[in-house]
Amino acid sequence: MLELHNALKAALDGEVLWQEPMEKHTTFKIGGPSDIFVLPKSIEDLQKVLQLIGETQSRTGVTVPLMVIGAGSNLLVSDKGIRGVVVKIDKSFSNISIEGTTVTCGAGAALSDVSKTAGSAGLSGLEFAVGIPGNVGGALVMNAGAYGGEIKDVISTAKAMDMEGNIIQLTKQDLHLDYRHSVFMEKRLIALEATFSLERGDREEIARKMEDLTERRTSKQPVDMPCAGSVFKRPPDNFVGPLVEKAGLKGYRIGGAEVSTKHAGFIVNVGGATCQDVLDLIKFIQATIKEKFDVVLEPEVRVVGEL
Numbered sequence: 001m002l003e004l005h006n007a008l009k010a011a012l013d014g015e016v017l018w019q020e021p022m023e024k025h026t027t028f029k030i031g032g033p034s035d036i037f038v039l040p041k042s043i044e045d046l047q048k049v050l051q052l053i054g055e056t057q058s059r060t061g062v063t064v065p066l067m068v069i070g071a072g073s074n075l076l077v078s079d080k081g082i083r084g085v086v087v088k089i090d091k092s093f094s095n096i097s098i099e100g101t102t103v104t105c106g107a108g109a110a111l112s113d114v115s116k117t118a119g120s121a122g123l124s125g126l127e128f129a130v131g132i133p134g135n136v137g138g139a140l141v142m143n144a145g146a147y148g149g150e151i152k153d154v155i156s157t158a159k160a161m162d163m164e165g166n167i168i169q170l171t172k173q174d175l176h177l178d179y180r181h182s183v184f185m186e187k188r189l190i191a192l193e194a195t196f197s198l199e200r201g202d203r204e205e206i207a208r209k210m211e212d213l214t215e216r217r218t219s220k221q222p223v224d225m226p227c228a229g230s231v232f233k234r235p236p237d238n239f240v241g242p243l244v245e246k247a248g249l250k251g252y253r254i255g256g257a258e259v260s261t262k263h264a265g266f267i268v269n270v271g272g273a274t275c276q277d278v279l280d281l282i283k284f285i286q287a288t289i290k291e292k293f294d295v296v297l298e299p300e301v302r303v304v305g306e307l
Contacts, residue, residue: 004056004064011048014041014092021306024075025069029134029226031077031305033093034067034086039112042090046190047165049087057063066163067304068190070107072305073134074142074228078305079275089137093192098123100152102156102200107137107191119210119258125154130210131217133229136190141184143177151194152177158239159193160184167192180233180300187288222260231282234298241265243295245289254281273276279303 002018009016016038022031039047053064065084069075072088093108096117100146103123105114115130130151132139143151155177158170166256176183184191217223234241244250244264251261256273259281260266267278286297 001035001064005016005247007056008038008049008085008285011052012038012040013046014044015039020086022081022086024070025086026072026075026077026228027226028072028076028228028273028278030079030273030278031075032079032081033084034084036085036244038085038087038139039051039090040087043161043167043192046087046161048091049085050161050163050165054098068137070135070138071110071133074139074302075299076228076278076301076303078303078307080306085259087190087192089135092244093137094135099136101200103192105136105196106193107135107277108269109136109138109174110134115210118196118198119203119206121197122201122203122206125149125198126196127213129210129277131214131223132222136194140175141182142180143182147216150177154196154198156195158191160189160191160302162190163188168262186232187268203302204284211284220263222262222266222268226273227266228301230265231267231285232265233300237295237296238295239265240297243289243293243297244285246290247285249288250284251285252281254284257281269294275303275305275307 005018019033020037021033023029038049038256042159056064068087068088090108093106096105096109096114098121101123103118110136111129111132118126128147131143132146139151139217155172160170171184241264248262249259252259255277256269256271257277258270260268267281289295
């Protein structure tokens with residue numbers, strides 16, 4: 001692994017780090033080290049990563065795991081960390097441009113920045129995304145949504161890279177967007193860019209809507225604490241927060257992981273929480289809700305790394 005690290009360091013313009021703590025790259029502030037951590041500066045850097053991983057695997061016969069992350073807003077990383085290579089798509093892929101009613105942005109752009117940029121240009125449709133943490137790539141992968149809106153409502157096309165380094169253009173139909181699902185979960189593709197088709201709107205009205213949604217989010221959700229957003233997917237004909245609250249679990253704590261006292265659908269890191277603390281709390285919540293209400297809660301947060 002060290003040999004691959006050195007090869008990547010020599011070949012790339014971006015940063016290549018060894019044994020980088022993943023707690024620095026997730027909104028949960030949890031996670032052990034990744035063997036190799038890459039911050040590519042360009043598409044060419046990404047292609048070189050894939051090329052060098054392929055060459056290493058061919059030469060050694062050993063599979064090198066690859067994980068691509070964005071802002072880390074929906075990730076729970078193992079305390080043992082992540083083996084192989086982690087690539088973070090961030091500010092080097094954060095371009096935002098507007099042409100008419102079309103907004104094109106890199107996968108590393110913060111979704112909230114794209115929403116605000118569109119609103120400032122008098123374009124409506126992305127107001128729902130103003131408070132969603134994370135970047136465009138992650139939002140595309142998860143078909144992120146809030147307050148009645150989803151990425152699938154406004155996406156037009158996307159650009160991705162396959163594991164051979166080929167650039168692929170994807171139509172809206174190609175993306176297979178559904179509730180917290182996309183083609184990126186079906187195939188090994190790296191999100192590079194998204195194009196949104198919006199509508200003309202009144203700037204002041206758009207701004208008011210964004211302010212309202214921001215106020216609703218900050219007043220009801222633990223945005224000031226380390227967490228990974230909603231822990232569970234919404235069960236059919238129900239809501240997670242009220243169920244967990246009815247079960248008396250608001251404020252319930254295991255280690256440094258706590259069911260948020262602000263919104264019971266969130267688990268927060270109150271200080272020093274481990275991945276195992278969160279996993280134990282998730283299992284306890286699931287068992288309690290199943291026993292009390294016969295409702296199965298399915299995790300929305302992605303658990304990754306060596307368990």
